Amino acid sequence: KTYREALENFAKIPFDIVADKWRYEQFESTISPGKLNDRWWELRTKYEGLRAPQPYNSSNLDALMHSAIYQVHSPATRGLVSYVAQFQILKAMCPAETALSEGCILSEDTTEKLRAAMTMGSSVTWLKALELITGKAELDAKPLLEYFEPLANWLRNTNEVDQTFLGWDGDGALFTAEEIPKPRSGMDGGSGILSEDRVAFPGGLCANGQECLLDSHCNGTICVCNDGLYTLELGSTVNCVPGNPADSGFGDGQGGLVIGLFSSETTIHPEPEPTTTTMGTTTSPKTSGSSLSSTLIPITLAILYLLH
Helix, strand or coil: CHHHHHHHCHHHHHHHHHHHHHHHHHHCCCCCHHHHHHHHHHHHHHHHCCCCCCCCCCCCCHHHHCHHHHCCCCCCHHHHHHHHHHHHHHHHHCCCCCCHHHCCCCCCCCCHHHHHHHHHHHHCCHHHHHHHHHCCCCCCCHHHHHHHHHHHHHHHHHHHHHCCCCCCCCCCCCCCCCCCCCCCCCCHHHCCCCCHHHEECCCCECCCCCEECCCEEECCCEEEECCCCEEEEECCEEEEECCCHHHHCCCCCCCCCCCEEEECCCCCCCCCCCCCCCCCCCCCCCCCCCHHHHHHHHHHHHHHHHHC
């Protein structure tokens, strides 16, 4: 469980650092125009241990392949901050004897501070909101390290037994032609790239053969979440999530974040009242999410809301 979490999210932290460092070096004019691509790969190698899969052209700009560069007009480290903060909040809200890697069940009393901070919205800074919840007005990565400690110990032991080389300071070698992933065929006239009209996201139309993405499948008309997942609507965005935020006390009419939540097997769409938080009727999925998922999802939503 923690291994998968590390691969899916923890491993993204170095990229957030790379994206912003590269961007701000441009703002400060410390990179010459002809060296932008060279510097991009220097930073990715230094912080992520990644090399270009094949020789790159210095006149190109490979950074533009990433939405954090071409689409999001805000610091990429925003994701890093929210990721660190969610473990800090988890630590503050779980009982002292809790093993963070196992998660905990949050009671209504426990979530009161979180709800109160979210209700304040942008009237307070995110650091002030963090202080209201955790008692500290500064980021602390210790809870994150505590969460991953069992995995880190396992990796140390495994690497010692296997005599695995750690780091990426060697010369490295280019990928062979067989090792480079092959693009899909038969899409967009053989280009291998799916155009916007060939894909759809949860809640989107798929009646014309679009491929449903992000843990969803086509029911013949629209993309719906796969079995065992909940459908979470935030504004006009539909997401497929494994846990039920309602289990952590959201949706009791006390104000704050307004969301609609219902299982993938129902078509009921909740209509929130102007002054209350309305939660749609939820039916149990075939495979319920873990208590950790139910805990981290609302915390992540809270932090992203506060940083917005």
